Amino acid sequence: MTRRNFLAAAGAGIGSRLGRAAGSPPNIIFILCDDLGYGDLGCYGSRIRTPNLDRMAAEGVRFTNFCSADPVCSPSRAALLTGRYPTRVGVPRVLFPQDTGGLNLDETTLANALKQRGYRSMCIGKWHLGRPVEYLPTSRGFDGYFGIPYSNDMAPRVLMRDTQVIEQTADLETLTRRYTEEAQRFLEAAKGGPFFLYMPHTFPHIPLAASARFRGKSAEGLYGDVVEEVDWSVGEVLRTVDANGLDQNTLVMFSSDNGPWYQGSPGKLRGRKNTTYEGGIREPFLARWPGAFPAGRVVDGLASMMDVFPTVAGICGAPLPAKPLDGIDIRTLLQGAKESIERPPLLYFDNWDLQCARWMNWKLHIARHNTAAYTPAPPGGRHSYLLPKPELYNLASDPDESYDVAAENRQMVIDIQQKIAAMLPSFPEPVQRAWAEAKARQADPNTPTGAYPQPVVH
Secondary structure, eight states, rough: HHHHHHHHHHHHHHHTTTTOTSSSSEEEEEESSSSSSSSSSGGGGGGSHHHHHHHHHHHSSSEEEEEEEESSHHHHHHHHSSSSSSSTTOOOOOOOOOOSSOOOTTTOOOHHHHTTTOOOEEEEEEESSSSSSSSSGTTTSSSSEEOOSSOTTSSOOEEETTTEEEEEEGGGGGGGHHHHHHHHHHHHTTSOOOOOEEOOTTTTTSSSSOTTTTTTOOSHHHHHHHHHHHHHHHHHHHHHHHHOOOOOEEEEEEEEOOSSSSOOOTTOOSSOOTTTSEEEEEEEEEOTTTTTTTTTTTEEEEEGGGGHHHHHHHHHHHOOOOSOOOSSSHHHHTTHHHHOOOOOEEEEETTTTEEEEETTTEEEEEEESSSSSOOOOOOTTTOEEEEEEEEEETTOOOOTOOOTTTTTOOOHHHHHHHHHHHGGGOOOOHHHHHHHHHHHHHHHHOOOTEEEEEEEEO
């Protein structure tokens, strides 16, 4: 029996124990925020009022170690929809309206996989995986699309339905409400099921905007207003699901693509968007499926955005793509059968440049750019350098990556480096070339722990 067949058989057994017949797969809803911080929900310690998301946590499963696959928008979304590293699928960086490419056309999306199982699907919100028609949602497995095809700070800020522009400049103040109404219409039309609703909100990416109903109502300024309106939207989706008698057969998930940008809270984590510290990578993740997943469960085990594809495919009986996935099936974490799952390290890149790896609760920083993203490049340009001394952090006791413990855990440093070396040959040529270039650069051996490495001055 092949590994793929074994996993399929094991998944079928779990699906049976969850009481779901093979002929009636559940509906799937994935709600994604843009630039929401780990500390921006009430159930994660925020003062922002998020009663509907807090309810999801109370009635479902809440993860404390759920990681995005990248600290910026497009790569993270590519990983979510393919279950593969963004550097494998042609999206190592943020895409812009003028880009002629997008998510590699030979990649299978989750919508593609679910379509083979008879799912009706809809994408509502920010796409950001390619603007040309062949890269839009309706060409990537979705039956319909409504939203802004990239970030709301990019111009022109068009609003689209399927492949047609219906507004040259989308009204941001009404956007969350309009996304919500569109989602409700889809749920009403698709309630015969099965259906897949992918709802990637535009907010709280800047520029921020909220409707009159929410503007000025939170205790955390406009950012808080925006998050509270997104929470309202989640509540409306849950209410519509329940009103149509779909509650017991609908899995609803919620997360964010990466950490907060200039506003928002990473909680007690170090770093923000654009960094591979935990504040840029670790995200809220909630999963609610009444009767299938235990209520009020908190999972501390490591999970990744790339795990959504294999997990949903396993639950729904959808075929896996021919290309190997980097994510793993985490149903045993969701249902309470396991507290953690052994897995290879999660690698984190900045563009094509490998920066660090997380293995269970250990985080090893092995390379770093010589300046932060979106800052003026130093003389000679912005480049990645191997750190003269790799930095090791124990995230179980030091989640904000404040204390380098490499000297006391030399064997762990070696073990993770060996795991990285074993994984790298499977990555595309640009990753290999970037890694070779980083190794060839000479960083100042006196670079302090946590600092940006600087070249050796001859």
